[in-house]
Amino acid sequence: MKLRVNAWMCALLAVSVVLPASAAVTLQGTRIVHDASKGRDVTVKASNVGELPAMTQVWIDDGDSQSRPENVRTPFRLTPAEPRLLQPKQGQAYRLTYALRPSEAPLPTDRESVFYFNLLDIPPKPSDASGKNLLQFAVRTRVKLFHRPAGLPGDARDAAGQLQWRAQADSLQVSNRSAYHVTLSTLSLPDGSKVDVDMIAPGAQVNLPLPAGAVMPTTLKFQWLDDYGTPRDAEAKVGR
Numbered sequence: 001m002k003l004r005v006n007a008w009m010c011a012l013l014a015v016s017v018v019l020p021a022s023a024a025v026t027l028q029g030t031r032i033v034h035d036a037s038k039g040r041d042v043t044v045k046a047s048n049v050g051e052l053p054a055m056t057q058v059w060i061d062d063g064d065s066q067s068r069p070e071n072v073r074t075p076f077r078l079t080p081a082e083p084r085l086l087q088p089k090q091g092q093a094y095r096l097t098y099a100l101r102p103s104e105a106p107l108p109t110d111r112e113s114v115f116y117f118n119l120l121d122i123p124p125k126p127s128d129a130s131g132k133n134l135l136q137f138a139v140r141t142r143v144k145l146f147h148r149p150a151g152l153p154g155d156a157r158d159a160a161g162q163l164q165w166r167a168q169a170d171s172l173q174v175s176n177r178s179a180y181h182v183t184l185s186t187l188s189l190p191d192g193s194k195v196d197v198d199m200i201a202p203g204a205q206v207n208l209p210l211p212a213g214a215v216m217p218t219t220l221k222f223q224w225l226d227d228y229g230t231p232r233d234a235e236a237k238v239g240r
Contacts, residue, residue, distance in 0.1 A: 023139040024050025025086060025121040030229035031143050031183075032096070032117055034076075037150035040098050046119060048086035055122040057083045058094055060115050060145060074115055075100045075107060076145070098147065107147055111179040111202035115145040144199075146181060156180040160224040160232065163200065166239045167216045171207040176200040185231055187222040189214055197222070 028045040035042070048054050059069035060076050079095040086092055096117070100106060107113045121139045148156070159178040166173045172195065176182055184197035193211045200206055210216065218238055223231040 023121045023141060024048055024052065024054045024123065025056050025119065025141075027117075027119060027141055027143060029143070031225070031227065032145045033148055033227050034096060034098060034146065035148045035150075036098065037148075042096050043093050044096065044117060045091055045093050046086070047091040048088055051088050053088065053124050054086050055083055055124070056086055056092070057120040057122070059118050060096070061118060062115055065116070065142065069118070073101075073104070075104055075147075076115065096145070107149070109149045109151075111152070112149070112181050113147040114181055114199075114201070115147065116142050117145045118142050144181075144183070148180075152179040154178055154180070156227060160184075160222075160234050161236075163236065164239070165220065165236050168207055170216075171209045172216075172220070172238065173205060173207050174200060175205045176202060178202060183225040185223045185225055187220060189217050189220060191215065191217075 025046050025048050028047070032042060032044050046056065046058075057069075058078055058081070059072065060074045060078065061067050061069070061072045062074050064072075075098055077097045077099050079097065080092075084092055119141045121141070123138070154162075159176070159180040160182045162176075162178050163182060164175040164177065166175075172187075179202050181199055181201055183199045187195040187197045187208070189195065189210075191214065193214050195208050195210060197208060198206075216238070219235060220238060221233070221235050223233055226232055
């Protein structure tokens with residue numbers, strides 16, 4: 001008998017939860033890098049670290065977290081794609097294969113592209129739930145999936161250090177001239193205040209507003225995340 005899950009409805013439930021919920025099924029890392037120079041495939045591993053079986057559903061989206069899984073088309077194929085029931089302490093490896101359809105335009109070859117891998121963890125119905133009102137929450141894990149074409153110039157490990165920072169009115173303007181995405185996790189000014197940061201795409205120029213009352217710095221410190229999701233420290237000068 002096939003297992004079928006309405007992933008879209010469960011995903012909506014997961015993202016609307018305000019009460020705390022914890023996932024029994026966890027991923028091995030916080031990001032996935034598909035390096036085309038190493039082949040068409042990359043593998044991501046999930047594990048049920050809980051004490052009960054858990055139903056899982058996986059899919060890939062192209063950046064719209066609210067898109068319906070059945071409507072999203074990406075150049076990646078997932079194996080297995082069907083929902084899986086993971087027993088306690090059981091793992092599951094998912095193979096992501098870069099395989100363009102004839103009707104699809106190829107991805108850029110001069111820079112990285114980013115997609116998102118989704119894993120939905122649907123808890124089992126308690127054995128004593130008969131006749132009771134029951135409210136359960138599915139937990140959705142969503143991590144970045146980077147497609148890295150073969151032959152890109154430079155190295156992803158050097159991209160954060162090559163960011164260019166400039167003063168722009170009451171904002172910091174950061175330019176990424178590399179072929180790699182740079183995910184910033186924190187940015188601190190000399191006075192100790194923090195600036196809200198995010199991922200800087202290849203070739204992008206982004207303005208980061210300073211906190212109210214903050215003085216434009218001449219230097220700053222920030223952390224960026226490497227291919228394994230590990231925070232790395234860096235410093236930079238701010239041009240005028």
